[in-house]
Amino acid sequence: MTLLEARDVALSFGQTPALRGATLSAQPGEIVAIMGPSGSGKSTLLHCLAGILVPDQGEIWFDGQRIDTMNESRRSLLRRDRFGFVFQFGQLVPELTAEENVALPLLLGGVRRPAALRRARPWFERLGLAGLERRRSGELSGGQAQRVALARGLVAEPGVLFADEPTGALDTLTGEQVMDLLVSSAREQGTTVVVVTHEARVAAYADRQVVVRDGKVNALVTA
């Protein structure tokens, strides 16, 4: 069974073709790494799969629904309710505490504040962040902030977690800790993960690695 699929997707930004016939699918619970050189179309592919960008050609399917033809408000609800996101720079809301940041997807989904905070709190213990619940993002290290962002990406138990260079701003050791936690938490919940990275070490955590070159997807062939 396929949970998420891009079929023969093409997308240009003006005269610049970013994707030209990209095809990729992910099974439920599968962790897929998208590798490839800078500018090859990795982030664009992730944004198409996540319903953030709409391709010029091709189709995007999630859980039996074609999402590229949905209107923006339906796609936005789908993103809110079924997808989680982690970006390179945590992108925490600086005015909120760490626990409010983690609770945010639940609050946006209509969960009341006390219940949302109750669901957010266990993530601090689980991700080695106990005691940091009330800190603001400016008072966290890069690795701590990225673990808070990871908790925020997973707290609503999304079907798919999209991670774009989640370790890109971290040193090697901190990056590995974040990937260990990302993979173990996703597996525990059965969340499918699509992770964009240019680092082979990060991609090695995935069940399957693909390479984007010139806007097309190829299976990684190791020598």
Ligand SMILES: Nc1ncnc2c1ncn2[C@@H]1O[C@H](COP(=O)(O)OP(=O)(O)OP(=O)(O)O)[C@@H](O)[C@H]1O
């Ligand atoms: N918003 C945009 N406007 C114009 N061109 C864009 C835009 N986003 C991406 N591109 C172009 O599309 C191509 C693919 O970009 P994309 O960000 O998907 O590559 P990438 O593989 O993720 O690169 P990197 O590893 O450097 O992040 C590049 O040529 C890029 O310059």
